[in-house]
Amino acid sequence: MAASLVHVLRFASRHVRLNSSFPVAVEGRRYLLSPDVLRYDNYLKQSSIIADQMEGRIDVFHGAIADKLQRELPLAENDVKHMLHTCRTQEDFKLAEKALKSYHEQTQHIRRRHFRYGPVLMRCCQHLGLEEKALELVTDQSLQDIFLDVTTYCLLMHMLFTRSDYKGVLRVFELMHSRSIRANANAYKLAFAALYKQNTPEAFARCKGLYEGVQQGDLTDETTGFIMALALNQNDYEYMVNVYNRVKPRDCRSCQSLNVLALARLEQFEDMFAALRIIFERDVPTFIPKWEVSQQTMTTIRQTLEEKRPELVQQLEDVYDSLKAGGHLVPTSVHVGVLLYWMVMMCVFSPCRMCMTV
Template structure:
């Protein structure tokens, strides 16, 4: 007898301030801030959500437990569900829970997709939220297009009514570089009135930053302005993306305004953005002051010294070329290099990082039967 199952088992552009600078400030600025050059040749897939949110490992562990359980059934469970769908029978929660923990291939996903549509058609009260479960399954099997198509289907509005499903789908598309589709997910979420979480703001601003178009800039600033008007908490990471996007769009004034909304700007991202803003606004002397303070401060041995991106320093050097502060810029950059406070990580590298999540608690050995029992 089948029982119900729950949710289981800038590369270095040039040597700074070299005698002959052939590249214009505008040209270098484009290289620093344009995503195509920043990401050229990189293959790493960077997520904006932590494992605490995606919970892929937890999902896979539960799949293993369910797999152990369904092996004792007569016949292949997915085939049994497929036959049930062909007979146009209703799909119940217990069936769907087991099915979504049993799929291993694209063919299996066809059955799962048909099953969730059948379930959504015949169920008006969803006691269990299946949205995140289906999206995590898509995540595991690399079915981001299926996830995007399903979650944006108006007929599945009630099935996907939680922020987690939208956030994971957006993160999936972000890692694949499908930024247009990721933005469509954000727009759908907004249109349906699904409440934005802190993770949503990070994903939305990050996606707009990657797109780097006038339209994505308008959407990003509109989301920030609306959230501020409602006193909603906006993460520092989201603000940082918005600042970088404003700089890409050459809106230094807006970038400064957004930057000053960040409560703590002592991070590497914050300090690099600040120097970049000052360089672009022509305030070279103040930029030198910030760099000098970071170099001269007596940092404790257990505290990592501030690091500045080579690309940001290159732009500052070029901006100060033939100006009154050129020698000061050369000197402080040389000192930073000698102190190992210059990094080849790009600003994009710093912005597109995967949060570490919460520290994992020591794992306690559990029996499979106990795991299954907890979710049936």
Template sequence: MFSKSMRNVFRQGLDCTKVLNVICKRHLYEPAAIGLDKYEFFRNKLTNQFSEADSQTFRERMDTFADPDSTSLIFTEDLKQIIHMIGNTEADLTLVEKMMKKYNKQNKGLRFGNFTFGPVVMRMYYHLNKPDIALKVYNDPEMDGFFDQLSSYQVLMDLLFVNGMFDQILDVYKSIQEKQLQIAKFPKGVMMLVFAACYKLNTSESFQYACKLWKEQQEAGHNPIRKTITFFAANAINQNSPHIAIEVITSVRNQSYVTLRNLKVMALCDLGRIVDALPLLRSILSSDIPMSSGTIVKQNYCRDVINLVQSAAEKLNDKEILLELERIISQLEELNLVTETTLDNLLCSQVKLVDRTEFASRNPMVAASYQSDSRPYKKREFRRPGITDLL
């Protein structure tokens, strides 16, 4: 097994990356996958339609209408306009909050329009990078029911992830459970963010919470997406539970994914089973993966994982294993199958968006039942292997 000092090396690597996450604003979803491109498209469109003078006049009028003592109503179009017009100023942020609260109050019990504001508002806060305000508004009793959509939770939680607010992600998920909404008990996109938060927190408490959630999902017959599985497996390795990582990884049908293979090698080395890790390292020397598009995906291992395998082998002090490992690594290097990308970067790579028509042709029933709030100028669909209902 890895020595305590070796485990610290791995953890320090993750901690360094965590600092970079905050500085570089890493997103688990690319902007298009959470509809941020939709928001920015309509924001730019509105900017081109209204002069600065017209925008200021509108703000002043809305400020009067939003007053609790005013008998004027806040209409759907009013709120739509301010959400796409708002600037990063305290006055604008206060105005939009006042308008949302009045709109939500006047529509209690009877909604005249069918526009869903929750996800769009969260995209607004995401665009402005205001996680604290987004969280405050989400938790405000006056906004009850306003954000009860999976898309709203997902955008908010990704915004929190971007800003390193991992504890708050777990708080949001707990609040979703308490609301007992008529939605899936374990929504795939939300669960991915929850397990990502547990992985980033990397504490015994967060790991135990992840284990509890995993067990609940298994008992309910829920199949987590691959990204959720890799976060849980990495968390288990960090928390001295490589045996759990091995079992979790085995639950994935297709074992050829880069993240899974890197994690499995690490877990095996951690268990002192380096001999079992060698065939995995050797297996990619002649195994490119053909994709449906006709392109070939090169399989590889992360440099930090290779370094850890070498350290584990040196600790065993078995000359035969060391020689074989040296030969394998030399071949991997010659074929450019060792990447400088860290395992943490690989785990936190963005969920991307692909064309809906390609997805629909492969999954007609799923695509037909898929609904999205406030669709933009073009119908789109999210897809990553195993993800069929992110939003």
């Protein structure tokens, strides 16, 4: 059952508080989606450009839009786009919302290729802290023709995740499915992350059902880490190993502990030793990063063998010496009971100005 490693450790987490019980508490600022997906900085940059073009006449522009709405005059595409980029207050957003709905009503029967309002609307809501309003607009059936792209839903799911609204994240994911909008890797990542954070038997059952129906290409390494961590939290080590073995093998570093600890807990010691030997026996160029296993993982395995199979302790000592000689051991102070959880938490987040608290 020994499998090649999945790359589930990429970024180091910061500001960690560890408890002796499961799960571990992680403090700090994190984010799930990359800046290239969030594009929040791009929204701010475009807002600044539009403000400069208006030469300080944003209030005049807003007044003109309000006048058009009052007189029921048609709005141009740029009217709505510029409104969404010049919202500074919630009152400004109310005007932008009215403009968007009016423009949609005017043009909904026209076959057109227009500006994608959904993602910009989500970034505007994010900028003003209007997550609930964003959810209200996206779930409004009369406006669903505006929200036809998966990016809109991913941005909304991300906003809800940052507020720890995991039910909301899953609600939006289901809404995508009901509207026949195909989920991408980012949407699956957020959905599985929400299930992981719920960490209940019901969430685990839902996770397994969702995992069975997803294409492997839609699962990132981070997403797979969430699935495995939830399985570990629910004490289903066999399922964790099964998920692990379905992942396409790829080179990585600092993540062998995920596999060998699960195999040790399952008392599949032959496969465990095979996985450990792969670390120091594989023949790769020197510029390829070494695979590593934590010192504490080896200590945990030794304790397991002393209890279950004492005759294998010497074999573990030989493997330990080979790992140490090859520079494959790394120190860690993480509590053995939360090691796997901590490893996954390290892999799926990295610092960013547009982030969340886990």
